[in-house]
Amino acid sequence: MKEFLEGSQAIAEVIKLCRPGVISAYPITPQTHIVEGLAKMCADGELDSQFVNVESEHSAASVVLGAVATGVRAYTATSSQGLFYMAEVLYNISGMRLPVIMTVAARSISAPINIWNDHQDVVSLRDAGWIQLHAEDIQEAADLHLIAYRLGEDKTMMLPVMVCMDGFILTHGVETVNMPIQEEVDKFLPAYNPPYKLDVTNPMTLGPLVDPDYYMEARFALNETHKEALALIPKITAEFAKVFGRNYNGLIEGYQLNDAERVIVAMGSVCGTIKEVVDELKKKGKKVGLLKITSLRPFPAMHIYQALKNIPKVAVIDRALSIGSFAPLSAEVKAVFFGKPKRPKAVSSFIVGLGGRDITKDSIKEIFRLLTGKEKQGEFIDLKPELLKESYE
Amino acid sequence: MFGPLICKPGASRSNKTGPWRTEFRPKFLKKNCIACNMCLIVCPEACISSQPLALSDGKGALSGQGKNTYDFDPDYCKGCGICAAVCPKQDIEMIKEDPALQKG
Amino acid sequence: MSKTLFNSGHTACAGCGQSMAARLVVDAAGPNTIVVNNTGCLEVFSTKYPESSWGVPWIHSLFENGAAVASGVESAIKYLGKADTINVIAQGGDGGTADIGLQALSGMLERGHNILYVCFDNEAYENTGIQRSGLTPYGANTTTTPPGAGAKSMGNIRYKKPMPEIANAHGIPYVATASAGFPQDLQRKVKKAISIKGPKYIQVHSPCPLGWRHETSFTIEVAKLAVETGLYPLIEYEFGMISSRRQIIPKPVEEYLKVQGRFKHLFKLPEEIKKIQEIADNNIKKYGLKVEG
Numbered sequence: 001m002k003e004f005l006e007g008s009q010a011i012a013e014v015i016k017l018c019r020p021g022v023i024s025a026y027p028i029t030p031q032t033h034i035v036e037g038l039a040k041m042c043a044d045g046e047l048d049s050q051f052v053n054v055e056s057e058h059s060a061a062s063v064v065l066g067a068v069a070t071g072v073r074a075y076t077a078t079s080s081q082g083l084f085y086m087a088e089v090l091y092n093i094s095g096m097r098l099p100v101i102m103t104v105a106a107r108s109i110s111a112p113i114n115i116w117n118d119h120q121d122v123v124s125l126r127d128a129g130w131i132q133l134h135a136e137d138i139q140e141a142a143d144l145h146l147i148a149y150r151l152g153e154d155k156t157m158m159l160p161v162m163v164c165m166d167g168f169i170l171t172h173g174v175e176t177v178n179m180p181i182q183e184e185v186d187k188f189l190p191a192y193n194p195p196y197k198l199d200v201t202n203p204m205t206l207g208p209l210v211d212p213d214y215y216m217e218a219r220f221a222l223n224e225t226h227k228e229a230l231a232l233i234p235k236i237t238a239e240f241a242k243v244f245g246r247n248y249n250g251l252i253e254g255y256q257l258n259d260a261e262r263v264i265v266a267m268g269s270v271c272g273t274i275k276e277v278v279d280e281l282k283k284k285g286k287k288v289g290l291l292k293i294t295s296l297r298p299f300p301a302m303h304i305y306q307a308l309k310n311i312p313k314v315a316v317i318d319r320a321l322s323i324g325s326f327a328p329l330s331a332e333v334k335a336v337f338f339g340k341p342k343r344p345k346a347v348s349s350f351i352v353g354l355g356g357r358d359i360t361k362d363s364i365k366e367i368f369r370l371l372t373g374k375e376k377q378g379e380f381i382d383l384k385p386e387l388l389k390e391s392y393e
Numbered sequence: 394m395f396g397p398l399i400c401k402p403g404a405s406r407s408n409k410t411g412p413w414r415t416e417f418r419p420k421f422l423k424k425n426c427i428a429c430n431m432c433l434i435v436c437p438e439a440c441i442s443s444q445p446l447a448l449s450d451g452k453g454a455l456s457g458q459g460k461n462t463y464d465f466d467p468d469y470c471k472g473c474g475i476c477a478a479v480c481p482k483q484d485i486e487m488i489k490e491d492p493a494l495q496k497g
Numbered sequence: 498m499s500k501t502l503f504n505s506g507h508t509a510c511a512g513c514g515q516s517m518a519a520r521l522v523v524d525a526a527g528p529n530t531i532v533v534n535n536t537g538c539l540e541v542f543s544t545k546y547p548e549s550s551w552g553v554p555w556i557h558s559l560f561e562n563g564a565a566v567a568s569g570v571e572s573a574i575k576y577l578g579k580a581d582t583i584n585v586i587a588q589g590g591d592g593g594t595a596d597i598g599l600q601a602l603s604g605m606l607e608r609g610h611n612i613l614y615v616c617f618d619n620e621a622y623e624n625t626g627i628q629r630s631g632l633t634p635y636g637a638n639t640t641t642t643p644p645g646a647g648a649k650s651m652g653n654i655r656y657k658k659p660m661p662e663i664a665n666a667h668g669i670p671y672v673a674t675a676s677a678g679f680p681q682d683l684q685r686k687v688k689k690a691i692s693i694k695g696p697k698y699i700q701v702h703s704p705c706p707l708g709w710r711h712e713t714s715f716t717i718e719v720a721k722l723a724v725e726t727g728l729y730p731l732i733e734y735e736f737g738m739i740s741s742r743r744q745i746i747p748k749p750v751e752e753y754l755k756v757q758g759r760f761k762h763l764f765k766l767p768e769e770i771k772k773i774q775e776i777a778d779n780n781i782k783k784y785g786l787k788v789e790g
Binding site: 048049052053054058059060064066067068071072088198205206208209210214 | 528529530531533540541544545546547549551552553554555556557558559561562565566567568569570571572573574575576577583600601603604607608
Binding site: 397400401402403404405406407408409410413431434435436437438439440466468469471472473474475477478479487 | 501503504505506507508509511512513514516517520521543544546547548549550551552553680681706712713714715716717718
C-alpha cells in the first residue's frame with residue numbers, strides 16, 4: 001500500500017511487521033524518530049515487543065545480543081558516536097554468530113562534532129564482521145530491513161546485518177513508499193528458529209574462551225560465511241521480488257553501464273542524484289553510467305569486476321576517509337582489478353560530501369568532467385580552500 | 394560454516410586436574426564423621442561425594458545420613474586442603490602423596 | 498562425584514574462593530537458570546573451549562556488559578512468556594561490577610529487570626594479575642598499589658566503594674552481602690533473592706589465595722575472619738531497609754590481616770592498622786554488628 005512517509009517512520013513500520021520480540025536503542029540524532037515511532041507503537045499496543053530503554057549504546061547492543069542469544073528476534077538502531085561506542089559489542093555479536101539487525105543512520109564522526117550525513121561511521125566498522133547494506137532511497141531502506149532479517153537469520157548464515165541509510169537525507173526525508181502488509185512479511189520472513197540458543201531444556205555454553213589452538217578456525221568460518229552470503233543474497237532478493245514485486249540485486253546495481261565510457265561508483269543516497277545527472281548527460285549524448293554498491297560487506301568483488309572491466313574511466317566516490325591512506329572504497333575497488341586480465345584505464349578517487357556538505361548535480365557533473373582528464377587520487381570535491389587558512393598563533 | 398563457538402554442558406569433566414597436586418592429598422579417616430556435609434559443600438572442585446549421593450546445596454543429605462562415607466575424587470582434587478581445614482571433627486587429614494600412586 | 502551445575506575440571510587455582518562461591522550460587526538457583534557472566538577469573542577458568550563447567554545455559558559477552566546482556570535475556574524470556582519459570586543471573590567480579598561494569602549495572606537496576614546480579618568480590622583485578630579495583634580494601638598490596646621503598650607508602654590508599662549501598666540506592670527490593678566463608682548463608686540468600694521479583698544484588702566476599710597471598714587451605718578461615726572482625730559485614734537490605742545483619746563478637750583486625758601476604762607490609766606501619774581498625778569499628782557501629790549482652 002502506497003504511503004507518503006518520513007523515512008524513519010517507514011523503517012519503524014517495517015520493523016513492526018518483522019515482529020521483533022525485543023527492541024533496545026539509545027537516542028542519537030538522526031536515528032531518534034525510528035525508535036520513537038517504535039515506542040509509540042508498543043505503547044499503543046500495535047507492537048508486542050519488550051522495549052528496553054537503555055543507558056548507553058554499548059548496553060543497547062548488549063541487550064539485543066542477549067535477546068537474540070535467547071532465541072528472540074531483536075532490533076536496534078544507532079548512528080555515528082553511538083556506533084563507535086557499541087563497536088566492541090558489534091565485533092562480539094558477529095563473532096558469536098548472532099543475527100542482530102540494526103539500522104545505522106549514517107553520520108559523520110567527531111571531532112569536530114557534526115551531526116550531518118556522511119559514511120565515516122559505517123565505513124569505519126566494515127571490519128566488524130557484519131553484513132553491511134546501503135540504501136539509495138527510503139523504499140530501498142525499508143525493503144533492505146526485510147531482506148536483512150531473512151538473510152541474517154538463515155541457518156547457513158547466522159550473521160548480523162546493518163542497514164545503512166543516509167542520516168537526515170533518508171531518515172528525515174519524505175517519500176512515497178510502497179509499504180508491505182503483514183501477510184506478505186509473514187510469508188517472506190519465517191519465525192526466528194536458531195540452531196543454538198540459551199535454553200534451560202538444552203543448556204549450552206556461549207562465548208567461551210578460545211585459545212590459539214581454536215581461534216583461527218572461528219574467524220576463518222566467519223569470513224567464509226561472508227563469501228557464502230555473496231551467493232545467498234541474490235537468491236533472497238529473488239524470493240523478495242516474488243512476494244513483494246520489487247527487484248533488487250542486493251549486491252550491486254548497474255545504471256546505464258551498457259555503453260558507458262565514464263562510470264561513477266558510489267553507495268547510498270548520492271546514487272539517486274547521480275542517476276539524475278546520468279539521465280541529463282545521456283540526453284546530451286554523453287556516455288556515462290553509475291555502479292551502485294548496495295553491499296559493502298560482503299564485498300562483491302567479482303560482480304564489480306564484471307560490471308566495470310570494460311569501462312575505460314571509473315570514478316569512485318568516497319564519503320569517508322581512511323586518514324593517512326587511500327580512500328577506503330576506492331582502495332577496495334582498485335584491488336578488484338589487480339592481477340585480472342581486463343581493467344579500466346583509470347580508476348580515480350574522489351571524496352565528496354563529508355559532514356553533510358551537499359552533493360549537488362553540479363558536484364557530480366564536475367566529477368564526470370574530471371574523469372576526462374588524468375587519473376585523480378583522493379581529490380576532494382567542493383572543498384573550500386579559504387577555510388584552510390585558520391591559524392592559532 | 395561456524396567453527397569453534399559453543400561448549401557442551403559439563404564438558405570440563407574431561408579435564409582431569411588431579412595432576413595439579415604437588416604435595417598433599419586428603420585422607421578421609423572415616424572415624425568420627427558426623428555427615429555435616431561441610432567438606433562436600435566447600436570443595437572448590439566439587440570432587441567430594443558421599444553415600445547417599447548428596448547435592449552440594451545440602452538438600453540431598455539429611456543431617457546424619459552417610460556418616461563416614463565421604464571421600465574425594467583424586468582425578469580432580471587439587472590438594473588445596475580446605476576440606477581438612479573445615480571438618481569440625483578433624484576427620485580429614487592432609488597427607489603427603491606417594492608420587493608413584495598419583496595418577497598421571 | 499556429587500551432582501552439581503558447576504562441574505569439576507575447571508582451571509581455577511587450588512583453594513579458589515570464587516569457584517566455591519560460583520558453584521554454591523548456581524546450585525542454589527537450580528537448573529531453570531540462565532547465567533550471564535562478565536569476563537574475569539570465573540569466565541576464564543570455567544569455559545576454555547571446548548571444556549565448560551556449566552550445566553546451565555550460560556553466556557559470556559564482554560567485560561562490562563553482563564548486566565546489559567542479562568537485561569536482553571530477561572526481556573526475551575518475558576516476551577516468550579517464561580518469566581515466572583526461568584531465573585536470570587548476571588555475575589561478574591568486583592572490577593567488572595564496580596568499575597567498568599557500573600554503568601550497565603546501574604541501568605539494569607534502574608529499569609527494574611527481574612535479574613539477580615552476583616558480584617564475586619575478590620577485591621582486585623585478579624584475572625589480569627592482581628591489579629587494584631574500586632573494591633580493593635584500604636592498605637592492600639596490589640601490583641598497581643604496591644607499597645614502595647619509603648616508609649610512607651602503604652599500598653592502596655582508597656577505601657572500598659560501597660557497592661551494596663550504591664545498589665540499594667537504586668531502590669531495588671533486595672541487596673545482600675555474603676561470604677564464601679558462610680556457604681549455607683550464601684545459598685539461603687541466593688534462594689531468597691530468586692524468590693523476589695525485580696532486580697537483586699548480592700556481593701560475595703571470595704578469597705583469592707593467589708592475590709591475597711594466603712594458604713590455599715585458609716580460604717574459609719580468611720573469609721570468616723573478614724566477617725568476624727567487622728571488615729566485611731554480612732547484611733541484607735529489603736526495600737531499602739536493613740532487614741538482617743550477622744552479629745559478631747568482634748575480633749581485632751590484626752587477626753585477619755596477619756594471615757594474608759597482601760597486608761604484610763602494614764605491620765611496619767601501626768598507624769595504618771589503626772585506620773583499618775577504625776573501618777571495622779565504624780561498620781560495627783553503623784550496622785549494629787556487635788552481639789549485645
